Amino acid sequence: MQSPKNKIELVQMPPQNTNSVVVFNGANCIVFDPWGRAGDWKKYFSEHNVTPIAIYATHGHPDHISAAAELAEHFDIDWHMSHLDMDLIDWGNGLLDYFGLPKLSHDNRAPIDISSDCRKMIFSDTEMQIISLPGHTRGGVGYYLPDAGVFIVGDTLFQDSYGRTDFPGGDEQILFQSISKIYDMKLPDTTVVIHGHGHHTTIGWLKQNNRFFHK
Ligand SMILES: [Zn+2]
Numbered sequence: 627m628q629s630p631k632n633k634i635e636l637v638q639m640p641p642q643n644t645n646s647v648v649v650f651n652g653a654n655c656i657v658f659d660p661w662g663r664a665g666d667w668k669k670y671f672s673e674h675n676v677t678p679i680a681i682y683a684t685h686g687h688p689d690h691i692s693a694a695a696e697l698a699e700h701f702d703i704d705w706h707m708s709h710l711d712m713d714l715i716d717w718g719n720g721l722l723d724y725f726g727l728p729k730l731s732h733d734n735r736a737p738i739d740i741s742s743d744c745r746k747m748i749f750s751d752t753e754m755q756i757i758s759l760p761g762h763t764r765g766g767v768g769y770y771l772p773d774a775g776v777f778i779v780g781d782t783l784f785q786d787s788y789g790r791t792d793f794p795g796g797d798e799q800i801l802f803q804s805i806s807k808i809y810d811m812k813l814p815d816t817t818v819v820i821h822g823h824g825h826h827t828t829i830g831w832l833k834q835n836n837r838f839f840h841k
Pocket residue numbers: 685687762781
């Protein structure tokens with residue numbers, strides 16, 4: 627994916643299938659949902675000749691944040707996640723253990739809280755809208771990049787389905803409200819939607835093919 631200002635790359639780090647997203651801007655980049663091992667990410671950055679300047683998580687499940695704190699400490703940068711999901715850090719360590727990844731601890735660098743809708747400049751020329759999307763977790767958020775026409779929705783919505791709500795903090799009714807909220811944003815049909823897992827879609831494709839995507 628490419629916008630006039632930014633190249634955007636989907637990355638699937640081993641050992642699972644989470645869609646991490648890297649948005650490039652010259653020699654810098656921003657990373658969304660850095661799953662996997664921090665060491666693999668360091669290698670990725672050096673191969674791409676790029677330095678991460680911030681990290682954003684769509685929610686606090688371990689398969690979206692496993693490398694976040696270590697990378698934030700290593701590069702001395704901020705990582706961002708809703709503090710409503712802080713209790714999921716301990717909860718998720720079982721899964722990290724299962725995959726042989728280092729556990730996260732509250733001694734690691736804490737995320738900057740992002741629980742409400744707002745806009746911010748992620749590069750000097752690139753705006754991002756943070757959209758609160760609870761339901762899959764209490765603190766779920768999406769990231770809309772209007773210039774690139776890309777919306778990173780985490781596990782709120784998938785190609786043909788929606789995120790599970792049986793983990794702590796999940797609530798199906800609230801999730802459906804978040805899906806309606808995305809619908810009500812009336813984004814262009816060409817907007818690329820990047821899901822937390824699986825193939826990316828567009829708003830227009832979802833309207834036609836995902837029966838859960840409606841008002
Ligand atoms: Zn999740």
